[in-house]
Amino acid sequence: MQPLFLKPVFQERIWGGTVLREEFGYSIPSEKTGECWAISAHPNGPSIIENGPHKGKRLDELWKEQPELFGHPKEEVFPLLTKILDANMDLSVQVHPDDDYARVHENGELGKTECWYIIDCKEDAEMIFGHNAATREELMDQIEQGNWSSLLRRVKIKPGDFFYVPSGTIHALCEGTLVLETQQSSDTTYRVYDYDRKDENGNTRELHLDKAIEVTAVPHEDMMSSPRVETMEGLSVTTYVQSGFFSVFKWDVNGLASVPENETYRLASVINGSASLVHKEQAYSIKKGDHFILPASFGEFQLEGNCELIISQP
Incomplete structure (x- = not known):
């Protein structure tokens, strides 16, 4: 895994x-x-x-x-x-x-x-x-x-x-x-x-x-996003949208953060900074421009560093 x-x-x-x-x-x-x-x-x-x-x-x-x-x-x-x-x-x-x-x-x-x-x-x-x-x-x-x-x-x-x-x-x-x-x-x-x-x-x-x-939808209706921010130690999570097609979040990592297990798989793109992703004593370096998928039931892991990620899931 x-x-x-x-x-x-x-x-x-x-x-x-x-x-x-x-x-x-x-x-x-x-x-x-x-x-x-x-x-x-x-x-x-x-x-x-x-x-x-x-x-x-x-x-x-x-x-x-x-x-x-x-x-x-x-x-x-x-x-x-x-x-x-x-x-x-x-x-x-x-x-x-x-x-x-x-x-x-x-x-x-x-x-x-x-x-x-x-x-x-x-x-x-x-x-x-x-x-x-x-x-x-x-x-x-x-x-x-x-x-x-x-x-x-x-x-x-x-x-x-x-x-x-x-x-x-x-x-x-x-x-x-x-x-x-x-x-x-x-x-x-x-x-x-x-x-x-x-x-x-x-x-x-x-x-x-x-x-x-x-x-084309007529008349046009604005679908305005109302971001929600949740802060935990070392990590700030902004929820932008949760729809029938996808959910999209922004993770701001600042220090050491523990990320709990997620049932479904997640898509991740590092848009700024760098960090270490540690899972079951295995460390992976992530940096701006990297893109990866965390498989379903990946389990809890840690992020340590300073970076911004856009996360999505179905």
């Missing part, structure tokens, strides 16, 4: 940059690297186990072959995906389907409810979060006329902010934002607007307006 450390998979994007290298020391494939798929069993970028008896195995393989590590889950596929996003430029305005719609229209893919922890962003940064249309007809009219400034809602953001983004929410990260994203394991995105920009071959990216209009 060991933590499962994972090798990230990097995805190049038209809006990506180099912050993943500068901030985390990752070896990225290009100057347009937008996404680090940190903990992934999705076929478009599965993570590889880096340690222990399962070293070299893909996470999706381990999910099927060793279900006891995950508490004998009922889901056919690993349900979560952890990413770090470097928005060097504005992302497209987009929306994601729910499970029912994706199952029918996307060959059985999961829907995509997600959430964002803002690791860092430029001063006066903002994002697009929701729309102002009162009816679906108004939404269609505004999109057809290109009235983006009146249709789209913009909100100011700052480091440490957290946003819950249910399926059906029109959204876009904007330039100068570094985000840890926890989401359902899905790669389905419907683009609504991409600023008419072109790729290196002079082509615009495909839009998916019919599907986007069908799945």
Whole structure:
């Protein structure tokens, strides 16, 4: 019973940059690297186990072959995906389907409810979060006329902010934002607007307006997070969301902390600092940029050091 450390998979994007290298020391494939798929069993970028008896195995393989590590889950596929996003430029305005719609229209893919922890962003940064249309007809009219400034809602953001983004929410990260994203394991995105920009071959990216209009929640409702903070010796735990899709927490480690046993498996990403994780007299070094899974029934363990982790579980 060991933590499962994972090798990230990097995805190049038209809006990506180099912050993943500068901030985390990752070896990225290009100057347009937008996404680090940190903990992934999705076929478009599965993570590889880096340690222990399962070293070299893909996470999706381990999910099927060793279900006891995950508490004998009922889901056919690993349900979560952890990413770090470097928005060097504005992302497209987009929306994601729910499970029912994706199952029918996307060959059985999961829907995509997600959430964002803002690791860092430029001063006066903002994002697009929701729309102002009162009816679906108004939404269609505004999109057809290109009235983006009146249709789209913009909100100011700052480091440490957290946003819950249910399926059906029109959204876009904007330039100068570094985000840890926890989401359902899905790669389905419907683009609504991409600023008419072109790729290196002079082509615009495909839009998916019919599907986007069908799945967008109208009217928009803000799903505001109300974080709860619980403090124990050496550890402060912030609970951001507990939904039917995932629960997400932030652990601030300051000194020596004992972490009690958890029934289900947990996904962990170190976003700052370093520490030692001690389990049954075995110590593991963890540092900024590391990602790992604590198996189900991992048992009590200790953390000693100074670091920040984003933790999620199904």
